[in-house]
Every structure is written in structure tokens, then in C-alpha cells.
Amino acid sequence: MLSGSAPRTSAAAQAPAVRQRRKHHLWVLYFYGSAIGKKAVMAVTGIVLLGFVLMHMVGNLKLYYPDAERHLNAYGEWLRTFGEPALPHTGFLWILRGGLILSFILHIHAAVSLTLMNRQARPIKYQGGRSYAAADYAARTMRWSGFIIGFYVLFHLADLTWGNANPDFIRGEPYNNLYYSFERVPVALVYIVANLLLGLHIYHGAWSLFQSLGLANPRFNQWRRTFAAVFAAAIVIGNVSFPIAVLAGAVDEPEHITGEARLIEHAHTLGTAAETLPGVTFHA
Amino acid sequence: MSKNLNLTLRVWRQRGPADSGAFGTYKADGINDDMSFLEMLDVVNERLIGDGKDPIAFDHDCREGICGSCGFVIDGRPHGPQPGTTVCQLHMRHFNDGDDITVEPWRAAAFPIIKDLVVSRAPFDKIIQAGGYISAPTGAARDANSTLIPKPTADLAFDAAACIGCGACVAACPNGAAQLFTSAKIAHLNLLPQGQPERWSRVTSMVEVMESYFGSCTNYRECEAVCPKGISIDFIAKMNRDFLQAKFRDKKKLAGGPLGDAG
């Protein structure tokens, strides 16, 4: 029943747009073609990225070891040599990187295509404004936080992996690179702000992935929020503490102790050349 | 003791789907606060008709919160400020004398505006047609208790079945997604033994039709917060789970029917 007189309009004028979907014969493409499929891919790739972010933060806690420089550089060397001789040099590292790059690309592709789908679903916004009853700031800024994290990752690689954004970069000496990078206040600020945004992204993401994968159960539902909050807090506190520690002078200046430097020192005490030690090869 | 309120309404007026529409401002003086929001609009409309003007079009039927016909956005919130109520159940006592109230229709590509506050919710019917039914044996009616259903399961299915299909979830969702509606309709049948034969085909077909009209879910929880029937987003998780399970199932068993997999 309608109050007031609704004009008779043609059915065509009232018909909403229907999104036609191509029927892929390949199962994966058909699966990924659905929004719930994409969301499951986002959740799984999100879990891979969460695992990486956690390991990355925990690995860097070596900054607080006594003799931090040796530990951190040795850790970097370990990542490059792990799995040898079954795997080639940096083979293990490239397997990890391959998984991460794939996850990152899929995560971003799904995020972009779902965002476009969602834009189309409400072409005309509320003209009188809208209020939010439940969606928190983290949830509402996922696209912004994700987008900025994407650029931050590129900067981070240029700064500490490739070295082209870091004038003090020495290949194979992560401690040196990290120290001189964080010593520059603007760079430290980039790291701090980006990690706060990462924390925001995780605060929603690590909760949301349970819903996306259909993991709801009254037994543990209340812990999903706690899990996400604790995860986000751990990442933010860990990662933000590193530039602050360097700026505060709580971390020693680099002495250029690499695995190789240690060997040379060791050879020196033995009174021989390092190259003559058994099993030693130097990487250029 | 009831009071009288003098209000100013800003109401979306749109002659038809092709019209661009704009807000119109109306004085609503001497509104008894025991009235529902729709009764308040009735009073405004009678005055408009008396002045020879076009009354404000809005959808309604039962006026007791069970049919799902009514619904529009009041001050940026579907069904207004009171949680767990439809606009037909929303009383004017929740407003104050002198309030300015903005009233706007649901906004979604899938819900074109027919006139003023009336939208077409036909895509909801399309979703139901895709799988919101069960296959029942014909012949003599079976004894009501011949299929035993655990009480918690029956309760949960009933919670889902409480959905009145008003569309507030779509209206509230920043993505214009219909996940809460669709998941409630799926869960209502997928939880019960009678719904098992079509369980997997139901979820895949209904989701497919849903996604051809609506947005996707970012787990904002806005839908749950405005739902007049308090439908939980747990049903969305359940729909996702059933959908993912269906996708990983033996294709031949997806067709459902008596030979399909009832697990």
C-alpha cells in the first residue's frame, strides 16, 4: 500500500542494474570471480601478510640484544643462506618473497575490485548525510590504510632492501642501514606513521578475516576482537619502538661487524688470511 | 501525559525514477508524541492534501513491525534513532520539540526510487526466487513432530527467519551490500533438516543473484546495528562458510535434490 499517489512508471525505468558475470570454466577463476571468493582470498592472503609482519617484527627485536649488530647482521645472513646447499644461495628467501609478492598482489587486486563493486552499488550517496552506528574508524579507513601501507612497503624496500633511498646503504649490513635510516627524523616519522596505520589496518583486518572465512562460533566469538587488538598492538609497539630507540640513542652506533668481518677478525687472531679458513667462501 | 511537538521536516521529494529529486521542507506543528513516525507523516500529508499539494509517498502496510514494507532513513540512520524498531513502530516521543528531522529514502543502485521515500526492493524477490524455498513431499500432511529438530537449532533458524526484508541492512551498509538479508534467508532454511536437500545449491544460487545486484561485505557491522529484528552478523559468517564449503564440494552433488548430499 502506498501513501500518496505513485506515478505509473515503466518497469524498465525502475529496473536496477544487473551485473553479469562471466562463467569461467576454470574453477579458481570462477571462485575468484565471486565477491565472497575474493573476500576469502583477501582473508587468506591477509593471514600470510600477518604472519610475515609478526615474524618481521620479532626478528628485528634483535636490535635490543647485547651485541645487537652482530646478531642482526648474522640473522640477515642466515635468511640468505638458509637451506643451502639443498637450495641455492637466497633460495629460501626467494621462496618466502615469492609467497609474499603473490599474496600482496592478490590482496590488493581483490581490495581494488571489491571497492569498485561497492562504489557501483551506491552511485548516489545519502544527500542528507549518514551516521555510523557500529563501523569504527579502523573499518572505515581500510582502503586508505591499505593504500598507504602499499606505498610504505615500496619505500621500505627502497630504503632497506635495495638501498636506493638510503645514502648510507651498505649491502649485507642491515644494522648499519637501519641505524642511519632511523637516525634521520623525517624517515623515522614515515616509519612511525606507517606502522600506526598498519596497526589500524590489522585492528579491523585480523577481526574481519574470521567473518570472511566463516569462522564464527559463540564459544570463541568474543576473542576475535581481543585477538585483533593484541595482534595490532604487538606489531605497532614493536615496530614503532625501533626508530624511537635509534633516535633516543638507546642503540649503539654500527661498528660494521658483519659475519665476514667476524671471520676476518678470527683469521687475524689465528694469523692467517680469512680465505684460507676451511669452508669459507666470500660473496661479492 | 502526552506532549505536542513542533517539528521541521526535510523530506526527499522525487517525482519518479528519472527525476533528480531534492529535499522539501515542511512544518509539522502540534504533533502528539504518542504518534508513530508514520502517523506523523499521515498528519503532514493530510495538511498537504488540504493545501492541494502532492502528499509525501512512503511504503507501509502492517504498521506493527512485521511486514517489512516501511522504512526510510531518518537523520542518517535507517529506521531512525531507536534500535530494534521499524519506522512504523518509532514513536515521536523519541524526538524533542523544535527538532529538525531529515528523511531520505534507502540509497542503493539495486533499490531505484519509485517516488519520494518509496523504493523498489525487487532484487530481494530475485534472491528469494533463486533458492529461498524447500522441496516438500506432496500428499497428506505429515505429523508436525515427525522430523525432530534440536531446540537450539530451531531457535537459531527462527532468529534468522525473523528477517522482514525491509532493506535497512542494504541502506545502512556503506557498500550497499545485502549480506544480512541474504544470509538470514539462507540460514533460516540451511539450518533445518527440511532445507538440507538444496543446502549447497541454495547458498551458491542466492549468493550469485545477490552479487549481481549488490555490493560486497567489509564487515562494518552497520547492518546488524540498524536491523529492526536484531539479525546477527553471525549469519553472514555462516553464509560465507556454507558458500566456501559448497565451492569445495563434489560438483555432481551440488545440484541438490534427493540424490544430492544432505550433509
Ligand code: HEM
Ligand atoms: C597495499 C596494501 C594493502 C591494501 C590496499 C589493503 C587493503 C585492504 C582492504 C580494502 C581490506 C578490506 C577488504 C574488504 O572489505 O573487502 C583489507 C583487509 C585485510 N587486510 Fe589489507 N591491505 C593491504 C595490505 C595489507 C597488509 C600488509 C596486511 C598484513 C598485515 C593486510 C591485512 C589484511 C587483513 C587480515 C584483512 C582482512 C581480510 C578479510 O576481511 O577477509 N593488508 N585490506
Ligand code: FES
Ligand atoms: S509497516 Fe509493516 S513493518 Fe512497518
